[in-house]
Amino acid sequence: MFQGVRVTASSSGHELFVLGDSDGYVHLVNRTFEIRSFSAYERGISLLHQSKDSPILVSIGEDEIGVNPVIKVWNLDKNDKHGDPVCLRITRATIPNKAVIASCLAVSDNLSLMAVGFVDGSIIIYRGDISRERSSKQKHLKDDLPSITGLAFQTSGKVIMLYVATVSSVEVYDVTHKDKEKKIHLDGKGCALRCSILAESLPNNDFMVARRDAVYCYTNFVLGPCYAISGEKIQLEWFRSYLVIVAKDMEPAPRISTRVNFFSDLNRDSHIITILDIQNKFIVFTALVKDVSAVLIEWGAIYVLSTDNSLCLIAKSQQYDAQGLMEIFRQFGDHLYIKGDHKGAMEQYIKTIGSLEPSYVIRKYKDSQQVENLTTYLQALHKDGVATGDHTTLLINCYTKLNKPELLKEFVMTKDREVDFNVEVAIEVCRHVSAEDALLLAEKHCLHSWYLTIQIEDQKKYNAALDYIGKLDFEQAEFMIKKYGITLLENVPEETTSFLKKLCTDYEPNNKNSDGSSYSGQQKANPEDFIHYFLNNSERLVEFLEHLIQISSKWSPHIYTTLLEHYIHVWGKQTDHHARLQYEQKIMRLLESPDASYDKLQALILCKAANFKSGILHLYEQNKMYQAILKYHVAQQDYSSLLVCCRRFGHQEPGLWVQALWAVAPQQNLPHDLLDEILSVIEKEKLLSPLSVVDALSYSPNVKVGNVKNYLNKIFQTELKLTEQQKALIEKYTQQTKKSRNTIEGIRNKCSACNKQLELPSVNLFCQHSYHQHCFQTFSENECPMCLPNNKQILDAIQSQEQSKDLHEVFHSQLDRADDAFSLVTAYLGRRVFTELTDYSKVAMGKFFLIVIMDSS
């Protein structure tokens, strides 16, 4: 780059590198490495500070011979007529009466404070906007300090601190308030020039000071942690969360993680650049670099300027800087790989995880000899959580190829770490490779479905599978048994059945001991879901269902119906008489059980299909299908049962007897007493007219008249008796009618007063008395003379009651005196104390209301 130029000062910021040389020139380097130079001083430049975000550059240099440092402030965005940046301010940086060399310069981020340190230990603080000459006030801090080697402003809130490093001490000044600067002594050891830096992005903004043995941090005005990196330090730089240390190459730094020899010629002037990740306490990068003149940080990268003025990119980090590092690792890895150091290359590749496509590496290591390295890489991939399912597959395959089941097991069981792979994929692969591991894996991650699939489909270990299901909690167990029940039942019917029994009654996971009992009541599987599993295994089903019914009786009709069906099925198949009888009893017990809520019609169909006699009859009876029972008996020609049936149910359904008659009549070889009994009942209960009886019997091929003679005789006799009785009754009623008619005639036509034939005009009263009008008028005005005395009596009684009803005092006194107050009150109620008088007098009067029927003429 700048041939023949001796760089004496450097700074960076505002997207620029700023270099000052011994001839007083400032060189600005932009991102595309275009250089722009201008003359700032007549002689040399000693210090430069480029503001981070603004185009303000502060420089200290000399314009004349002698020690007369001058501060100049430049605005790099504004040009004067020569095309050079405008100089905003020129201040002499001198201590009164002394000529000393300025050793360091610090400018606060907001450009309101500037400090210059001198070799004699004095510090001058400039307050106010540094780009304006006028507003700035300077303050000379006169503490007897050794030569100043480093200055840094730290702003936290309103507080501004100035860290000062000297040759033999570290101090901090509180410079928040003007003229109230306060010094705190931090340490009695100092550092060399450029070997102190403020770590800006750390939470506490540590002030870092590099000494020969280590880098010390000062935090909150006390000595903080330190990082032991030995070597004679030349420069410290801070970059994001990385500390860049330039030291002379003396001996290898401790704990070197990556040592990259960029330059193979190790001459004596080389330096070590160490990049330390402070947050992770990790040396990210160490390299030997020839002749470092300065380390510059800009554009998200770290550049090294060497003494021959060539610029070299060291590392980019974070964001795209991290990518840069990865690229370095990858290239180094490639290099080692080509050289044949596969293991070393893999170490590098592992560091690239996260940015480099894993397939790039995997492809390189796919040879069978490289399985071990590949395994290492895949493990690292998993550890970083970037592995895909394919990677897991590959890794497990690698383990098997390496024939190291114990490694596989360890990986699969993920001891001491998070699960960092796709479990399902792992199981899938393990399933083909080592079923045992797959099982362990599935069990560990509660992938019950996988576990059982392997156990049942691959291993055929049905009992183990069943045991496993038994350990699950209810929902899962139910789900699993639904999934695998059929297979299990086919292979281990006995165990499966007993498990199902448990599941449907009071399921409790095997591995739980105590608390299961409290909620077992709610957890019952619906047995209907399992019935179809027993498709070809009636006996097991019967066993299962019987168990259910024994435990509890509250099952759905379907359960009972199914049980019945299979009872009958088994019964039908039994040949041994004794066993048949036993089953018959079982069926009947089921049918007769009051709890069994089977579907009766379906049960009937089942019994009929199997021709299970007692069942059919029981069901007919249950369903009140007495006629069906009858028909059944007739069809069976079981006449005695027929009679029994008629007798039993005749009173509930009298029609039965008639049915019986009709059913029996056409039959051959009827027992006599049967017909007799039917007929006698029919006769007694008068269920059927004799004609119909005869009609019914006429169908019979062998019933003779003699057989029914008794019946007919009895019928006729009753009929005769009946006729006679009725005749007598007719006679009686005719006479009564006649009598009544005469009486009516008599009443109708006589006046009640004169007892003579009534003539118009007449008065007819409701009391059924009739009078001649003139007769009525002679006796009374508007009341029936015959009823008058009676009425008067009633009216008097009402009146007397009404009077006494109003006498409240009387009532109360009576109430006080009465032995039985209640009956007194009732008596008063009886006198209608609480109803309005008028209504009832009207009613009373209505009784005697008069209707005078006048002749129309």
Next chain:
Amino acid sequence: MSYAYLFKYIIIGDTGVGKSCLLLQFTDKRFQPVHDLTIGVEFGARMITIDNKLIKLQIWDTAGQEAFRSITRSYYRGAAGALLVYDITRRETFNHLTTWLEDARQHSNSNMVIMLIGNKSDLESRREVKKEEGDAFAREHGLIFMETSARTAANVEEAFINTAKEIYEKIQEGVFDINNEANGIKIGPQHSPSNASLPPGSQSSSPSSGCC
């Protein structure tokens, strides 16, 4: 949380005796079987309660390797307590105690409470240093003695808290000048009016680590 006192501790002893593990067990209540070598000095903090007073322990964990001895020395100053650790399964770590003790006495203030700790008491089968020997050494040099295990956490709490109690007693007796921070004792923010001039926030936000 504001504390009544802040005590600074330093943990010293040969490399590999379990200093960092003791600290991790005390601050994070966990054990890391493989711990990187401590490079330089790290620290952790935890609040404890003694006599109903909140006390913040700031514990400096130093590198035990001989090469870092000079770094460690600069941390003795300003420590109120020191945990001098040896490994009961390695006799040489016990033999080096005298050197450590000399170093500590020389660079720290004379009142510093030193507790001798025989670590790795869980590895009884590999024991090389008897408990009685540790006891005798402690008596001879006026130290408090305890055997701990950072793996099982046995006695770890007690070691730190007993040291704190000892310091607290010394404060009560007036042995420590609590206003001199070089003694490793600081009075909490609300207890000390003299600290008002310090920038707010800079005190309470002590370097974050451990549980506090």
